Amino acid sequence: MNQQGSNSRGKNVFILDSCVFTGLYNYSEFLGGSYTTQQVIKELKSLQAASMVEIALIKGNVREHDVSGVYVEKAREFAKKTGDLPFLSEADVSLIALALEIKERGGSPCVVTDDYRIQNLCYYLRIGFFSYKTRGIKSFYKWRKECPSCKALYSTTLKRCPVCSSILKTKLVEEERINNN
């Protein structure tokens, strides 16, 4: 496990991605003050994971938070800036939205996720994250789409060049090594 960028000030509020509920991993270390979102619960595929969440919710070990549209929009805007947006599901965006909301209220969110795109965005936003079963990202990446003819750069959300209609290619525009300490 690998924790990044976590705020030392105040107690961490853990925001749980689906990886915590899938598989038979012990997640007791995150229980108590942790949250997940309606979108994450909706995206759970296995019955086992769904019942695991249900029990955790009933026991009050995990709380479900309804993320507000304002923060979902903010999260999407930031994900456009890193280029991660087209690769994030509604559940992924909801986790970032919740983290933004908690941060804005003075809390210290820590997103527990194995998803590299979510981790990338957390790093960009200086939101703490915790890689659960994987080693976690080693670098931060920023992506754009490039037109092979005009060489102009566009958002990764576009498929074709707005000027010449060529099919855009994904291009890495920024890379920053992350120091693991």
Ligand SMILES: [Zn+2]
């Ligand atoms: Zn073009």
